[in-house]
Each structure stands twice: as structure tokens, then as C-alpha cells.
Amino acid sequence: SENDTYKNLPxxxxxxxxxxxxxxxxxxxxxxGINIPEKILYSRMIFKxxxxxxxxxFLKLTDYHFIILELYSHIYKIKLRDYFLRxxxxxxxxxxxxxxxxxxxxxxxxxLNIKYFNYDYSLGYPFNKISNLRYLPxxxxxxxxxxxxxxxxxxxxxxxxxxxxxxxxxYPSICPQSDYCAxxxxxxxxxxxxxxx
Numbered sequence: 345s346e347n348d349t350y351k352n353l354p355x356x357x358x359x360x361x362x363x364x365x366x367x368x369x370x371x372x373x374x375x376x377g378i379n380i381p382e383k384i385l386y387s388r389m390i391f392k393x394x395x396x397x398x399x400x401x402f403l404k405l406t407d408y409h410f411i412i413l414e415l416y417s418h419i420y421k422i423k424l425r426d427y428f429l430r431x432x433x434x435x436x437x438x439x440x441x442x443x444x445x446x447x448x449x450x451x452x453x454x455x456l457n458i459k460y461f462n463y464d465y466s467l468g469y470p471f472n473k474i475s476n477l478r479y480l481p482x483x484x485x486x487x488x489x490x491x492x493x494x495x496x497x498x499x500x501x502x503x504x505x506x507x508x509x510x511x512x513x514x515y516p517s518i519c520p521q522s523d524y525c526a527x528x529x530x531x532x533x534x535x536x537x538x539x540x541x
């Protein structure tokens with residue numbers, strides 16, 4: 345609730361869509377999370393899977409942790425799909441989400457043929473070997489369309505997705521955080537001589 349800069353874009357988009365007579369809803373990952381009763385319900389299935397893995401080979405604690413996370417991600421994706429179908433979403437605009445949830449949202453939308461737009465906040469940074477871009481989580485964005493906040497970042501996304509059969513369309517756009525600060529006139533309060541990029 346303290347991150348007003350991250351609410352800037354969703355609020356603007358919601359206002360715009362409302363004027364176009366398009367209903368919209370702002371959701372956060374915890375709005376559609378797995379609650380305690382569901383965790384208890386699924387725990388039997390998870391313990392069964394863990395026991396099957398134990399019988400096959402001896403696993404380390406980190407292996408079990410990974411298996412549990414993957415199972416919960418799968419359960420979360422099923423819940424997301426049901427939610428998207430129930431609400432009859434025709435498209436999703438992702439303005440900010442962490443690395444763990446972003447692929448799950450995209451996979452759920454892709455399985456239902458829902459258009460997925462991803463809005464990038466990252467400025468990016470130079471890499472010595474551009475061939476590594478496809479393996480880095482911060483350049484592996486998901487979506488049918490990615491709005492990159494600079495031409496520099498746009499090029500990085502193009503390089504990191506060029507191996508895909510259907511790479512996303514990538515367009516340069518303004519950074520929502522900079523837009524928010526400029527509208528509040530907060531940038532004028534800074535000593536510009538001390539700003540380095």
C-alpha cells in the first residue's frame with residue numbers, strides 16, 4: 345500500500361478503460377493466493393508426491409523445497425485459470441510483479457488464449473556478452489507485448505527473445521515511476537547537479 349508509484353499505471357489504465365466502457369480490475373498476487381484451508385487440502389497430495397520421490401532416490405532438503413514450490417506454483421496456476429475464466433478476462437496488463445509469480449500469470453493466460461501485455465519498469469544495464477541475455481531472469485520478460493521503458497531496454501529484450509518461435513512484440517514506452525514523479529513535481533526538488541546516470 346505504500347508503493348504509490350507502482351499503483352500509478354494501473355490507476356491510469358483503469359481510468360482510460362472506464363472511459364472506453366471497458367471493465368477492469370486491479371489484482372495483486374495475494375488477492376488470488378492459496379489460503380490455509382486449501383494448503384491443508386493439498387498437503388496430502390504434496391506429501392504423497394514427496395514420498396514417491398523419496399522412494400525413487402534420496403533427496404536433499406533443498407530438493408524437497410523445490411518440489412513443494414513447484415507443486416504450489418502448479419496449484420496456484422490452476423486457481424488463476426479458474427479465476428480468469430470466471431471473470432471472463434479478455435486481456436491482462438502486468439504492470440509490476442515479482443519473478444516468482446510473473447511466469448505463472450503468463451502461463452495461465454497463454455493456456456486460455458488471453459492476450460498478455462507486460463509493462464517494464466527496469467532501466468537495464470550493459471552486458472559484456474549479449475548472448476547471455478536469454479538466460480538472465482531480468483531480461484526474460486513474458487507476454488505477447490512488452491512495453492520497454494527505453495530503446496536500450498527494448499534492444500535487450502529483442503536479443504533475449506529472438507530464439508523464440510513467436511517472440512513478443514516490444515515497444516519503447518515511458519517509465520511509469522518517472523511519469524509518477526514528474527506529475528508530482530518531485531523531480532524538481534532534487535539537486536540536479538548530483539544526479540548521475
